[in-house]
Amino acid sequence: MASIVAxxxxxxxxxxxxxVEFVMxxxxxxxxTSFFDLVLVFNSGISFGMFSGQIGLYPVVFALVKTAIATALIVWGCMTNSRRERLALAVMAGGAAGNIVDRFRDGAVTDYLSLHAGAWAWPSFNLADVFVVTGAIALVACSMVKPRPKADI
Incomplete structure (x- = not known):
């Protein structure tokens, strides 16, 4: 689990x-593409920049809260018997850790991916966000799959 998080x-x-240093x-x-851009955005809020005015004033406090959540994901992953669940939790925790590092270092999360179509635009995001969402989807999928019964030998 630790190697996946790392x-x-x-x-x-x-x-x-x-x-940050080369591409942008x-x-x-x-x-x-016509629907995908690279941009450079520093998000001081929660997801999608929500509450940036309030959270931007206390980035370390918010980073500590996110650290507690990531730690809980790691503890959960260490306690589960399911390898799939452990992998999903590790990917989520690794993504969360990436954004936590940004908050402690810069006071904001570095986003650089932007999806859009016509007048619609998804808020900018980064690879850590992709890890968190992918892990969460995998975790939901794990909860829907029944474990195979062990064969009697």
Whole structure:
């Protein structure tokens, strides 16, 4: 479990470093497709920038709350007997850890992915967010699959 959490964290931080230091210098919008852009946004709020005015005033407190949540995911993962559930929780915790590092270091999360279609636009996000959402979807899927009964030998 620890290696998956560490890998997700490392991948996220490396990609963010490359985006900030190389790809987005100077900061601009890079159109990749008609519905996908690379942008550079520093999100001081919760998901999708909500409450940025309030949370932006206390980034360390919010980072500590997120650290407690990530720790709970890791503890849960260590306690489960399901490898699939453990993997989903580890991916979620690694993604959360990536955003936690940003909050402690910068006071905001570094986002760089942007999806849009016509006038509709999804709020910017990053690879850590993808890890969290993917892990959450996998966790829900795990809860829907019944474990196979052990064969009597």
């Amino acid at each position: 890998s997700a964290l490392a991948i996220d931080q490396i990609v963010k470093f490359v985006m 210098q100077p900061p601009r919008i890079i159109e990749v």
